[in-house]
Amino acid sequence: MLDVSCKKQVDDFLLDISFKFNNGILGILGPSGSGKSLTLQCIAGLITPDSGHISLNSRTLFNSHEKINIPTRLRKIGYMFQNYALFPHLNVAENIAFGIRHLKKNQRQVLVNNMLNKMKLSNYANYYPSQLSGGQQQRVALARTLITEPEILLLDEPFSALDSHIKHLLEQELLEIIKNNFSGIVLFVTHNIEEAYRLADQILILSDGKTIQLADKKEVIYHPTSLVTARLTGCKNILDVNLIDSDSEKYVISSGSLKLEVKNYNNFSSPRLIAGIHPHNLSISSEKTTNNSYTCEIIDSMEGAFTDTLIVKCEGHIFHVNVMKNQYDKIMKKKGQTYYLHFPMDKIFLISESNFRT
Numbered sequence: 001m002l003d004v005s006c007k008k009q010v011d012d013f014l015l016d017i018s019f020k021f022n023n024g025i026l027g028i029l030g031p032s033g034s035g036k037s038l039t040l041q042c043i044a045g046l047i048t049p050d051s052g053h054i055s056l057n058s059r060t061l062f063n064s065h066e067k068i069n070i071p072t073r074l075r076k077i078g079y080m081f082q083n084y085a086l087f088p089h090l091n092v093a094e095n096i097a098f099g100i101r102h103l104k105k106n107q108r109q110v111l112v113n114n115m116l117n118k119m120k121l122s123n124y125a126n127y128y129p130s131q132l133s134g135g136q137q138q139r140v141a142l143a144r145t146l147i148t149e150p151e152i153l154l155l156d157e158p159f160s161a162l163d164s165h166i167k168h169l170l171e172q173e174l175l176e177i178i179k180n181n182f183s184g185i186v187l188f189v190t191h192n193i194e195e196a197y198r199l200a201d202q203i204l205i206l207s208d209g210k211t212i213q214l215a216d217k218k219e220v221i222y223h224p225t226s227l228v229t230a231r232l233t234g235c236k237n238i239l240d241v242n243l244i245d246s247d248s249e250k251y252v253i254s255s256g257s258l259k260l261e262v263k264n265y266n267n268f269s270s271p272r273l274i275a276g277i278h279p280h281n282l283s284i285s286s287e288k289t290t291n292n293s294y295t296c297e298i299i300d301s302m303e304g305a306f307t308d309t310l311i312v313k314c315e316g317h318i319f320h321v322n323v324m325k326n327q328y329d330k331i332m333k334k335k336g337q338t339y340y341l342h343f344p345m346d347k348i349f350l351i352s353e354s355n356f357r358t
């Protein structure tokens with residue numbers, strides 16, 4: 001278990017984070033400058049928080065009250081930097097051996113050979129980093145980290161140095177390597193919700209130095225607790241609404257003439273809320289199907305590689321709706337026909353007034 005609660009002022013920026021994570025892969029998602037790298041640096045001991053505590057598997061790494069600050073090299077932490085930070089003058093085997101240079105030569109050799117094997121790098125032992133592809137460099141960096149037997153892996157934007165066309169393949173490769181060779185906690189920083197969703201078990205949202213939400217990845221996307229999370233997870237359809245009725249099963253919300261029923265997941269009492277729904281959860285057809293179906297006008301469209309987006313106007317509001325290619329073609333052929341926009345009540349999420357700004 002990783003338990004972090006600390007503050008660090010860096011010039012004008014205040015990092016003020018607090019979260020606990022049990023096990024598995026945690027994706028740290030946040031806008032540029034939100035404190036993602038600083039968070040990893042505090043955990044690794046590369047910077048010292050002003051106050052608070054950090055513990056890993058019941059070992060205190062930092063505690064300002066008790067004046068404990070374990071040095072980085074004793075924290076049992078594996079840190080993989082954004083650009084891998086391999087030593088250019090050392091070959092692959094020497095790079096991997098770096099973290100275990102205190103061991104005897106024959107012991108080192110056994111461990112390095114074993115790691116070269118696991119990472120499918122045996123044929124590259126004598127190569128220098130400049131002679132390797134981005135994916136191979138990543139494996140060397142990971143091998144150099146794993147050989148020290150860390151209890152936690154900290155990966156700072158592991159894919160940012162790679163070409164986009166191989167990113168996807170390498171994500172799966174990295175995931176497999178980690179799952180087969182490492183049983184501790186993994187924290188990885190990303191800007192990209194798709195990447196976080198593919199790799200992580202849970203997602204931590206950071207904004208302006210603060211922890212906003214930590215939950216299962218589906219929960220973060222479909223039940224964001226703040227506007228920041230809704231936007232970071234790619235939700236385009238966000239409305240200010242009034243809560244006009246509620247019971248234990250559902251809410252009724254309105255925005256102008258648009259009145260929608262929403263499944264009651266939380267227990268809101270505030271009359272002003274934000275409602276959101278992801279574009280892929282909206283649908284369009286020529287029939288009214290539920291109380292949450294309203295006529296709409298197609299005002300624009302955007303073609304994508306696999307799905308298309310319709311921009312529709314409904315009761316004075318603009319919504320983005322994702323549709324499959326074949327439906328898009330049918331709808332565009334009969335654009336003038338009356339269409340209904342459907343809002344599934346269990347897919348609409350609500351955010352309370354106190355979290356509008358965060």
Ligand SMILES: Nc1ncnc2c1ncn2[C@@H]1O[C@H](COP(=O)(O)OP(=O)(O)OP(=O)(O)O)[C@@H](O)[C@H]1O
Nearest residue numbers: 010011013030031032033034035036037038039191
């Ligand atoms: N050594 C430093 N000295 C001064 N300010 C710093 C330092 N390191 C980080 N900062 C500031 O702290 C804030 C958070 O930085 P951090 O690198 O953690 O953000 P990030 O979320 O990782 O951003 P990005 O996604 O762009 O890498 C930024 O405003 C940054 O300018």
